[in-house]
Amino acid sequence: MTSPAYFMQQALLAGRQALPGCLPNPPVGCVLVQGQQIVSQGFTQPPGEHHAEAMALERWPGDCSGLTAYVTLEPCSFQGRTPACAQALVQRGVARVVVAMLDPDPRNAGAGIRILREAGIEVQVGLLGAQAKEDLRAYLLADAP
Numbered sequence: 001m002t003s004p005a006y007f008m009q010q011a012l013l014a015g016r017q018a019l020p021g022c023l024p025n026p027p028v029g030c031v032l033v034q035g036q037q038i039v040s041q042g043f044t045q046p047p048g049e050h051h052a053e054a055m056a057l058e059r060w061p062g063d064c065s066g067l068t069a070y071v072t073l074e075p076c077s078f079q080g081r082t083p084a085c086a087q088a089l090v091q092r093g094v095a096r097v098v099v100a101m102l103d104p105d106p107r108n109a110g111a112g113i114r115i116l117r118e119a120g121i122e123v124q125v126g127l128l129g130a131q132a133k134e135d136l137r138a139y140l141l142a143d144a145p
Contacts, residue, residue, distance in 0.1 A: 002036045004070070008100055008128045010038060011070040012135055015052065018043040026139035028052040028073045032060050032094075039067070051076065053085040057092050064092040072132045074103040074125075077111035086115040096122040100132030105141040 015029025022028075022044035030052035032040040039062070042055025050058065053075055057064070075085035075097070089097060097116050102125060103109060116123050 004098060004127055007031055007033050007038065007068075007070045008072070008098065008132075010041070011052075011072050011100070012128065012131060014041045014043045015072045015135060016043075018045070018052070021046045023139070025051075026073060026136050028071065028136075030056040030069055030071045032056050032064070033068045033070065034066055048081040051082055051085050054082065054088055057088055064094045067094050068096040068098060069094050070098045070100075070127075072100045073136060074099050074101065074108060074110070075112040075116070076103070077108050077115050084112075084115070086112040089116060090119040090121065094121060096124075098124045098127050100127055101125070101129045101136070103140070 011029040011031045014031060015027045018027035025044050025047055028044045028051060030042045031038045040056045040060035042052045042059060044052050045055060053071060069089060075089060077084050077086045113123055
């Protein structure tokens with residue numbers, strides 16, 4: 001059986017594909033898992049284009065109700081140049097979201113997690129958090145706690 005850590009490692013690898021094109025946004029990765037299989041993945045695109053979650057969701061045309069999203073950084077909660085990723089996960093009906101680390105950006109900082117939980121989505125935070133922080137530290141707006 002494939003472990004949750006394996007899926008988060010795959011999300012971290014996906015995030016690394018975002019560099020350097022995603023800058024100044026952080027190189028976030030996302031994998032969507034159905035059962036024990038990755039069915040889609042995404043990573044942060046150049047500014048104004050898809051974030052990791054939106055790319056992964058766009059690549060999966062099917063039902064999301066049984067899917068788990070593994071994301072290296074807390075999904076964004078606000079509309080910037082792109083729609084809020086937390087809302088996109090809610091709208092598509094993802095069942096569960098596993099997040100490596102919270103976003104220290106004060107515009108987000110826990111708000112993405114609240115949106116997911118308030119929508120009834122199961123959320124786990126901290127899986128491979130130290131590894132995600134190492135990958136993302138130089139690209140975040142504030143130092144992560």
